[in-house]
Amino acid sequence: MTHDVMSGGQPIQQPDDTRALLETIYQQARAIEGGEVASYIPALAEVAPEQCALTLATLDGQSVSVGDAAQRFSIQxxxxxxxxxxxxxxxxxxxxxxxxxxxxxxxxxxxxxxxxxxxxxxxxxxxxxxxxxxxxxxxxxxxxxxxxxxxxxxxxxxxxxxxxxxxxxxxxxxxxxxxxxxxxxxxxxxxxxxxxxxxxxxxxxxALTMSTQQLARSFAFLANRGVCPFSQKRIVARRDAQRINAILSTSGMYDQSGEFAFTVGVPAKSGVGGGIVAVVPDYGVIAAWSPKLNHYGNSQRGLYMIREVATRLGLSVY
Amino acid sequence: MTHDVMSGGQPIQQPDDTRALLETIYQQARAIEGGEVASYIPALAEVAPEQCALTLATLDGQSVSVGDAAQRFSIQxxxxxxxxxxxxxxxxxxxxxxxxxxxxxxxxxxxxxxxxxxxxxxxxxxxxxxxxxxxxxxxxxxxxxxxxxxxxxxxxxxxxxxxxxxxxxxxxxxxxxxxxxxxxxxxxxxxxxxxxxxxxxxxxxxALTMSTQQLARSFAFLANRGVCPFSQKRIVARRDAQRINAILSTSGMYDQSGEFAFTVGVPAKSGVGGGIVAVVPDYGVIAAWSPKLNHYGNSQRGLYMIREVATRLGLSVY
Amino acid sequence: MTHDVMSGGQPIQQPDDTRALLETIYQQARAIEGGEVASYIPALAEVAPEQCALTLATLDGQSVSVGDAAQRFSIQxxxxxxxxxxxxxxxxxxxxxxxxxxxxxxxxxxxxxxxxxxxxxxxxxxxxxxxxxxxxxxxxxxxxxxxxxxxxxxxxxxxxxxxxxxxxxxxxxxxxxxxxxxxxxxxxxxxxxxxxxxxxxxxxxxALTMSTQQLARSFAFLANRGVCPFSQKRIVARRDAQRINAILSTSGMYDQSGEFAFTVGVPAKSGVGGGIVAVVPDYGVIAAWSPKLNHYGNSQRGLYMIREVATRLGLSVY
Amino acid sequence: MTHDVMSGGQPIQQPDDTRALLETIYQQARAIEGGEVASYIPALAEVAPEQCALTLATLDGQSVSVGDAAQRFSIQxxxxxxxxxxxxxxxxxxxxxxxxxxxxxxxxxxxxxxxxxxxxxxxxxxxxxxxxxxxxxxxxxxxxxxxxxxxxxxxxxxxxxxxxxxxxxxxxxxxxxxxxxxxxxxxxxxxxxxxxxxxxxxxxxxALTMSTQQLARSFAFLANRGVCPFSQKRIVARRDAQRINAILSTSGMYDQSGEFAFTVGVPAKSGVGGGIVAVVPDYGVIAAWSPKLNHYGNSQRGLYMIREVATRLGLSVY
Missing domain, CATH: 3.40.710.10 (DD-peptidase/beta-lactamase superfamily)
Structure with missing residues (x-):
């Protein structure tokens, strides 16, 4: 894989490579210490804090996951x-x-x-x-x-x-x-x-609960100009898909949205349950989850995983 | 890769088509009434208010202009x-x-x-x-x-x-x-x-003064991962080009940045002299100028021209 | 009456003089145009807008009223x-x-x-x-x-x-x-x-409703170091009476408190029902009412009446 | 009228008593620890921090001082x-x-x-x-x-x-x-x-420098309806003396003005050089100085001395 090839529009990863990459990033993320589970309500505070999941769903219909990717959590x-x-x-x-x-x-x-x-x-x-x-x-x-x-x-x-x-x-x-x-x-x-x-x-x-696998699949239409790549059904108009992505780009990551655009460069939304979904237009969706949050309210490990996947695969829209 | 592939697979415009498109958009823009020339200093207030220019420079080294595209103005x-x-x-x-x-x-x-x-x-x-x-x-x-x-x-x-x-x-x-x-x-x-x-x-x-032709050429490196497409010289690292584009995406259009992302979807920067430069990664630069501003301080006609070019050519990064 | 004598501590007004003074001020107040009845709830908006009342209760147990001083209104x-x-x-x-x-x-x-x-x-x-x-x-x-x-x-x-x-x-x-x-x-x-x-x-x-006569009597203890001059009962400690008066002086008249201190100079509290109560330490209480409010939410005629009584009798504490 | 009458009818202090009272309060103030000398400029930071002064000037022309009352400091x-x-x-x-x-x-x-x-x-x-x-x-x-x-x-x-x-x-x-x-x-x-x-x-x-003795004398006209009690010259109109006192009452003690009115109850002005001047209408002026400030920027010992004098002599205007 090279950055240049990828950003030229060709698939750069075979499924096995992708799995290995995600596995590496996931293991690195699990080593990250610090952060705090959301504690403003008891029901959130009780979640097992070390859980960690990463899913990458691409527009060709592939979905690769590592970690607790079938575990449902509060998507907030x-x-x-x-x-x-x-x-x-x-x-x-x-x-x-x-x-x-x-x-x-x-x-x-x-x-x-x-x-x-x-x-x-x-x-x-x-x-x-x-x-x-x-x-x-x-x-x-x-x-x-x-x-x-x-x-x-x-x-x-x-x-x-x-x-x-x-x-x-x-x-x-x-x-x-x-x-x-x-x-x-x-x-x-x-x-x-x-x-x-x-x-x-x-x-x-x-309070809806979903897994990273479910989230990755759910938001794939936003990467595909409004059409779900799994069902081929149009979910929203192309223009509305772009508009939602635009809002996520400027406002999706709380008061860390600018830094996220600066360092990662893709539309994304995060929740205090520890989930983050990143939309890569014309490519796919990255969904990550781990409950411990930084002081902006974004998942610490989740941020790391999204950033690494996006950077190593050259996914910035900018 | 070409922009055409990126935006959906169909070739959109031949060069002649491009000139005709820009000419159409330019004429429509000139019909727009309203807006106010920046008047906080006399030196800006005296500019001829109806001037209007539009330049599109693409990464293949082409540059197409209509209107007062050689006229220099305060880039602010x-x-x-x-x-x-x-x-x-x-x-x-x-x-x-x-x-x-x-x-x-x-x-x-x-x-x-x-x-x-x-x-x-x-x-x-x-x-x-x-x-x-x-x-x-x-x-x-x-x-x-x-x-x-x-x-x-x-x-x-x-x-x-x-x-x-x-x-x-x-x-x-x-x-x-x-x-x-x-x-x-x-x-x-x-x-x-x-x-x-x-x-x-x-x-x-x-107080620097430049024309839309000069601006379009100047910012082409931002659309080309840091390398000037005219001189082939690297101006900034690829990562820094993405970072600058990210900042322009979230903060380049004053307090209208979100709406600009929502409706146009490309990194851009505007000035109270009436100029706007929009960077389309992997495609090129659109530069527009007309002195009358809306209440956010963005050129009214300039906004129209940038938005129309971006929309009709399908240039949103989202 | 002279200002100097008054402010030297001697009674300057005979009861008849006081009544004549209040009557004069009341008539002047009634000629004041403008202002708006509080309209954020229907129940307040329906009050007859031209009503007007003024009561002066002094620590010797006298109470003189003019206008609709027995009419109860929302003290807010x-x-x-x-x-x-x-x-x-x-x-x-x-x-x-x-x-x-x-x-x-x-x-x-x-x-x-x-x-x-x-x-x-x-x-x-x-x-x-x-x-x-x-x-x-x-x-x-x-x-x-x-x-x-x-x-x-x-x-x-x-x-x-x-x-x-x-x-x-x-x-x-x-x-x-x-x-x-x-x-x-x-x-x-x-x-x-x-x-x-x-x-x-x-x-x-x-939503309590009281008349200016009742309000004047109710707050007389604040002018009398905490003791009700009518019943001779201690209502609050002397220190607490001073403290309440201090709060009224800096904060009793909404965002017009500073101007009120500047132009009138006595502790006072107003309500959007159109009532104002002013406490003159060691002297008595002035209560005024008229429903039309200025843009700070203070009764326009009420303000006039309080200011005139305080100024003509030299009652500023400063 | 005398202040004694105003504050409840009993004579409170003979001159000798006054000196003894000030001396007591001054000694208590000197025992107060804590606070910080203003340090935003070197010239202020170098002042000897333990200095302390208290002056009471009354409208009968008496002036009693204890401590460093002749020492000049930055009145700010x-x-x-x-x-x-x-x-x-x-x-x-x-x-x-x-x-x-x-x-x-x-x-x-x-x-x-x-x-x-x-x-x-x-x-x-x-x-x-x-x-x-x-x-x-x-x-x-x-x-x-x-x-x-x-x-x-x-x-x-x-x-x-x-x-x-x-x-x-x-x-x-x-x-x-x-x-x-x-x-x-x-x-x-x-x-x-x-x-x-x-x-x-x-x-x-x-940057003007004055002593508490000078400050007490300087502001006596504000306690005397605009007339300097020492020279008998009118300094400002009576109404303007009241207005200045009103502004001092609501705004003289920085963001501690409300608390000062609540606990002391007289117009006053303080400076980050550690000085405080309090005006008691119809009675006199209290001036205090000590360089160490509380976090509002008011002299810690100065506040104590002013409050004690006002409270023990019953000087609140409310």
């Missing part, structure tokens, strides 16, 4: 992409009158910025923006949770994706900052439905 | 890329201890964010970051202006690139907000040289 | 003083670990400042501070509303003081900004009780 | 009152269009608030406000420093008050945050004169 903010897709489908361009598409330059849960922007969240990847999206779903779908479940199950090709009830309830009980964001938006007239109902959907969605 | 913030390149070369990774690489989520001249971040600018494309970069140049080069001139002249292949002395002096006299940013960084210990000397370099650099 | 933020008194009594100095005593320099409902200060309100007169005080009452009194009612009825000498149920319910339904403040404090661990219960007490307390 | 921000007096005299009410009179709720050198308020400082006691006042002096007086010197020498009755040249120069060299404030105001059009000239006046004024 990664679920924001599912919500966004459904809201874009339902309300179209008018969505962008209620939420911007600009990077925030602020922590993911900043209430200061929301106040300045008069209740209009900076983008749908920060919490306020995702809560607004949840309001769209609750207001415009007769059964918003079912709509999400249908989408997710279709994308990952599994009928048994569920939300973790204990995580869901625990978030409800401890989610006072998110409640503050929702009430502030409501006070600006930017939430239509009942605040408690919106928060219920939002926390439920965050 | 586009010059920040030149400064950044020289600072990266001179101080390496240590640069990133003094300036971050995160999108700002704030106006380009925000002093609030600089205060919160204790004098560490969010990125080198906002004014504070570019002033920090100017401090590096003034402190580490024996003749910082000459260093910039040499680089620019080499990149655009012209020996007669100069700063406009009247713009330079006018900025010095009216640049109190930038002076505030510089003094605030100095108070945090993040400016080494004399503040007046740093500002002199910064304003001088912003 | 004036109630924050009653809540504060009960919280100070119940938890003593430890209260000041949970709320500061500094002027805010921000709108009364600023969520930005509350975020910066990590959920510790700047003072008990802004909404966040008063909600925190409500949390103390709800947590530490078996029947917090009864505790407030008992205090208020004792102070004003009337058994029929009530909260307006319609205003109370209307505030509950529209109080999303206050809910955001409460949830944000809860997320910082600075609210003990259930958020909904705290908000219920807070909104109920704001 | 206390000088803001002198500047304000001259600006009020020269431009009258129009001053308040360029600076507000509201407490800031922010650190004394906040640039964030100045940005929000579009270059209009919150009050003349924070740095931005005092720099604005310096602009008025520089613009409207032919020799602004002489104007200040004349005023100060008249007030304290000494011809040999000077600025410390070394402190002045040192502030100039290190005052980048103040320079940032000045340039930001200039960028908003709220500074008329040359920024360097304004800063030169401002830093010079801060």
């Amino acid at each position: 903010s990664i679920s924001k992409i599912f919500g966004l897709m459904l809201a874009m489908e339902r309300v179209g361009e008018s969505l962008w009158e209620r939420v911007q598409m600009e990077p925030s330059g602020q922590p993911f849960n900043s209430i200061v910025q929301l106040e300045w922007e008069k209740g209009i969240p900076r983008n749908p990847m920060i919490n306020a923006g995702a809560i607004l999206v949840a309001d769209v779903l609750v207001s415009r779908y007769s059964a918003s949770k079912n709509a999400v479940l249908s989408l997710v199950r279709q994308l990952c090709g599994a009928d048994d994706v569920f939300a973790d009830g204990r995580v869901h309830q625990s978030e409800m009980a401890h989610g006072h900052r998110n409640a503050a964001l929702a009430h502030l938006m409501k006070s600006f007239g930017n939430i239509e439905a009942d605040v408690d109902e919106v928060l219920d959907h939002y926390f439920w969605q965050c | 913030s586009i010059s920040k890329i030149f400064g950044l390149m020289l600072a990266m070369e001179r101080v390496g990774e240590s640069l990133w201890e003094r300036v971050q690489m995160e999108p700002s989520g704030q106006p380009f001249n925000s002093i609030v964010q600089l205060e919160w971040e204790k004098g560490i600018p969010r990125n080198p494309m906002i004014n504070a970051g570019a002033i920090l970069v100017a401090d590096v140049l003034v402190s580490r080069y024996s003749a910082s202006k000459n260093a910039v001139l040499s680089l620019v002249r080499q990149l655009c292949g012209a020996d007669d690139v100069f700063a406009d002395g009247r713009v330079h002096q006018s900025e010095m006299a009216h640049g109190h907000r930038n002076a505030a940013l510089a003094h605030l960084m100095k108070s945090f210990g993040n400016i080494e040289a004399d503040v007046d000397e740093v500002l002199d370099h910064y304003f001088w650099q912003c | 933020s004036i109630s924050k003083i009653f809540g504060l008194m009960l919280a100070m009594e119940r938890v003593g100095e430890s209260l000041w670990e949970r709320v500061q005593m500094e002027p805010s320099g921000q709108p009364f409902n600023s969520i930005v400042q509350l975020e910066w200060e990590k959920g510790i309100p700047r003072n008990p007169m802004i909404n966040a501070g008063a909600i925190l005080v409500a949390d103390v009452l709800v947590s530490r009194y078996s029947a917090s509303k009864n505790a407030v009612l008992s205090l208020v009825r004792q102070l004003c000498g009337a058994d029929d003081v009530f909260a307006d149920g319609r205003v109370h319910q209307s505030e509950m339904a529209h109080g999303h900004r206050n809910a955001a403040l409460a949830h944000l404090m809860k997320s910082f661990g600075n609210i003990e009780a259930d958020v909904d219960e705290v908000l219920d007490h807070y909104f109920w307390q704001c | 921000s206390i000088s803001k009152i002198f500047g304000l007096m001259l600006a009020m005299e020269r431009v009258g009410e129009s001053l308040w269009e360029r600076v507000q009179m509201e407490p800031s709720g922010q650190p004394f050198n906040s640039i964030v608030q100045l940005e929000w308020e579009k270059g209009i400082p919150r009050n003349p006691m924070i740095n931005a406000g005092a720099i604005l006042v310096a602009d008025v002096l520089v613009s409207r007086y032919s020799a602004s420093k002489n104007a200040v010197l004349s005023l100060v020498r008249q007030l304290c009755g000494a011809d040999d008050v000077f600025a410390d040249g070394r402190v002045h120069q040192s502030e100039m060299a290190h005052g980048h945050r103040n320079a940032a404030l000045a340039h930001l105001m200039k960028s908003f059009g709220n500074i008329e004169a040359d920024v360097d000239e304004v800063l030169d006046h401002y830093f010079w004024q801060c």
Whole structure:
């Protein structure tokens, strides 16, 4: 394999090479110390901290995994992409009158910025923006949770994706900052439905559990101009796939998004459950998971694995 | 590999088609009303407002232009890329201890964010970051202006690139907000040289005048993994070309960067002189110019032309 | 009457003179145009806007009124003083670990400042501070509303003081900004009780209705070093009376507190129902009411009446 | 009227008692450990840290001192009152269009608030406000420093008050945050004169050196409705004396102003040189000095001495 060949567009890896590469990176990641499991709710704090998984799914339909790649975990903010897709489908361009598409330059849960922007969240990847999206779903779908479940199950090709009830309830009980964001938006007239109902959907969605194998498969359409490479079904319009990738590029990795673009250079989304999904247009999806987080809330080992795969395979879009 | 393959497999445009496409887009742009010429200094306010130019330079060495593409204008913030390149070369990774690489989520001249971040600018494309970069140049080069001139002249292949002395002096006299940013960084210990000397370099650099033809040629190396496609000389390491493109993607278009990524999807930098340069990795550079600005400070017609070229040619990196 | 004599400590007004002075000021106030009745809830917006009342109660037990001084109105933020008194009594100095005593320099409902200060309100007169005080009452009194009612009825000498149920319910339904403040404090661990219960007490307390005659009598103890001049009962310690007056001086008039100190110079508290109560240490209390508010949320005519009485009688404490 | 009557009716202190009281308080203050001498410029950092002084000047012309009360020190921000007096005299009410009179709720050198308020400082006691006042002096007086010197020498009755040249120069060299404030105001059009000239006046004024004896005498007119009790000359109008006292009450003690009102209850101004001057209307002035500061920038021992004198003599205006 060489970087140059790869970036010329030809496949550079045979499956065996890919597996060996992923295995090497996975073993290196497992040696990384430090980081903290998310502890703001007990249900998340109890996860076995050393678990680690890496999956690479390419557009030719191959999927290679190492580690705990079949183990399901709380996908948390990664679920924001599912919500966004459904809201874009339902309300179209008018969505962008209620939420911007600009990077925030602020922590993911900043209430200061929301106040300045008069209740209009900076983008749908920060919490306020995702809560607004949840309001769209609750207001415009007769059964918003079912709509999400249908989408997710279709994308990952599994009928048994569920939300973790204990995580869901625990978030409800401890989610006072998110409640503050929702009430502030409501006070600006930017939430239509009942605040408690919106928060219920939002926390439920965050509590979905999936494995890296499922995540890699679910987001492959974003690398394939909107078409699922496994089912060949069009999931979203090509333009919308590019738009979602653009938002992930500027805003997907919390307040480390710029550094991630700088050092890795692909659209990605992370969650405090320790998962990260990276989309490589015209190539495939890398999904990584390990529960211990850096101080930005991104998985420490996950970041390492994504960065190494992207760098060694020359996957930067820039 | 060709861009055609990348964007879906079909050949899109022959050279003649390209000229016709640019001409069409240029004529449409000229019909756009509204916007305001930058008026914060008299020297900029006096430019003929209806001027308009568009250049597309591709990696095969072709360059196609329409409109006032040989007319030089004040490149303003586009010059920040030149400064950044020289600072990266001179101080390496240590640069990133003094300036971050995160999108700002704030106006380009925000002093609030600089205060919160204790004098560490969010990125080198906002004014504070570019002033920090100017401090590096003034402190580490024996003749910082000459260093910039040499680089620019080499990149655009012209020996007669100069700063406009009247713009330079006018900025010095009216640049109190930038002076505030510089003094605030100095108070945090993040400016080494004399503040007046740093500002002199910064304003001088912003006053450089170039045409869209020169800009397109100058930035072609960023689309070509660091190698100038005209001279075949390596300008920066491949990794640094990707890094600069990443910063442009998240932070190049002021507080419209997210929307630009969303709707256009390529790294770009704009200046209040009305110029915009967009880098399409593995394809080429689009440079546009027209003086009237929207309220973000981006050229109204310039934005239109860049977006149309990118969209019609399918150039989004996402 | 002369200013000098007054400020030398002697009574300068005979009762008849006082009545004539108040009548003159009242008539001038009624001629003032402009201002807007609080309209954020229907129940407040429906009040007859031209009503106007002025009462001066002095420490010798006299009380002189003009206008609609027996008409009860929604005292709103004036109630924050009653809540504060009960919280100070119940938890003593430890209260000041949970709320500061500094002027805010921000709108009364600023969520930005509350975020910066990590959920510790700047003072008990802004909404966040008063909600925190409500949390103390709800947590530490078996029947917090009864505790407030008992205090208020004792102070004003009337058994029929009530909260307006319609205003109370209307505030509950529209109080999303206050809910955001409460949830944000809860997320910082600075609210003990259930958020909904705290908000219920807070909104109920704001919905108390009293007349200027009742308000003037109720706050006379603050002008009399803690002793009610009518009943001769000590209400609070002398030091606490001074402390409450100090807080009113720096923070009682919303974001117009500094100007009020500058132009009037006495401790005072205002409410969006249009009431203002001013405490003149060692002299008495001025209570004014008229529903139309200036853009700070202070009664326009009320401000005029208080300022004129204080200025003409030379009552500034400075 | 006498102060004794005001504070409850009983005579409190004979002169001998006063000296004994001050001596007791002074000795207690000297036992207080902790705090830090201002170290942002070398010239201030070198002062002998254990020095301590206390002066009480009453309106009957008495002045009692203990400790290093004849020792001159850098009065720093206390000088803001002198500047304000001259600006009020020269431009009258129009001053308040360029600076507000509201407490800031922010650190004394906040640039964030100045940005929000579009270059209009919150009050003349924070740095931005005092720099604005310096602009008025520089613009409207032919020799602004002489104007200040004349005023100060008249007030304290000494011809040999000077600025410390070394402190002045040192502030100039290190005052980048103040320079940032000045340039930001200039960028908003709220500074008329040359920024360097304004800063030169401002830093010079801060470098004035006076003793507690001189300070107590200088500010006695503020306690006496504008008339100097020593010379019987009217210094400012009665209304202006009250207004200055009002500003000191809400904004004189940096971000500890509210707590100071709460616990002490008199108008006061402090400086980072360790001096504090407290004005007791109709009674006199307390001046204290000791160089070690608490984290708000107020003298630790100075605060103790002022509070004890005010509390034991019952001097709160509230």
